[in-house]
Amino acid sequence: MAVELLAAAASALVGAMATDAWGWAKTSFAQLFGNSDRTHAEAAERRLEASRTELEGLSGEELLSARSRVEAAWQARLGDLVEDAPEVAMRLESLVKEATARVSQTRTGSIQQHAVAFDNAQQAVQGQGVQTNTFGGGSGAAGR
Numbered sequence: 001m002a003v004e005l006l007a008a009a010a011s012a013l014v015g016a017m018a019t020d021a022w023g024w025a026k027t028s029f030a031q032l033f034g035n036s037d038r039t040h041a042e043a044a045e046r047r048l049e050a051s052r053t054e055l056e057g058l059s060g061e062e063l064l065s066a067r068s069r070v071e072a073a074w075q076a077r078l079g080d081l082v083e084d085a086p087e088v089a090m091r092l093e094s095l096v097k098e099a100t101a102r103v104s105q106t107r108t109g110s111i112q113q114h115a116v117a118f119d120n121a122q123q124a125v126q127g128q129g130v131q132t133n134t135f136g137g138g139s140g141a142a143g144r
Contacts, residue, residue, distance in 0.1 A: 014071045016102070
C-alpha cells in the first residue's frame with residue numbers, strides 16, 4: 001500500500017471539507033468505507049461530519065494544527081481499510097483524482113485581509129472573483 005496514496009486521499013478529503021465539494025466527498029468516502037454496507041457507510045458519514053465540525057470556526061495556527069490531526073486520523077483509517085480490502089486502493093485512487101478536481105474548481109484558498117483606512121479613504125475588499133468599484137462618481141472616477 002502506497003503511503004503517498006493514503007496521504008493524498010486524506011489531504012483531498014480534509015481539503016474538501018471547506019468547499020462546495022463536501023457533499024460529494026462525504027458521500028463518496030462514506031460509500032468507500034461502507035463497501036455496500038449501509039450501516040458502515042452511515043457510521044463513516046457521522047465520523048466525517050464530526051471531523052468537519054472539528055475544523056469549523058478555526059483559523060491560523062489553530063486550524064493548521066487541527067487539520068493535521070484530522071488528516072492523520074483519516075490517513076490511518078484509510079490505511080486500515082486498504083489493508084483489510086486491498087481492492088479498495090483502486091477506488092481510492094479514483095476518488096483522490098475526482099476530489100482533487102472538484103476541490104480545485106471550488107476552492108478559494110486561505111484568504112487573510114487586513115485593511116486600514118484613515119480620513120476620507122474608501123475601501124473595497126474582495127477575496128475572489130471580479131469586482132469593479134467606482135468611488136466619488138463624476139468624470140474623474142475612472143481608474144480610481
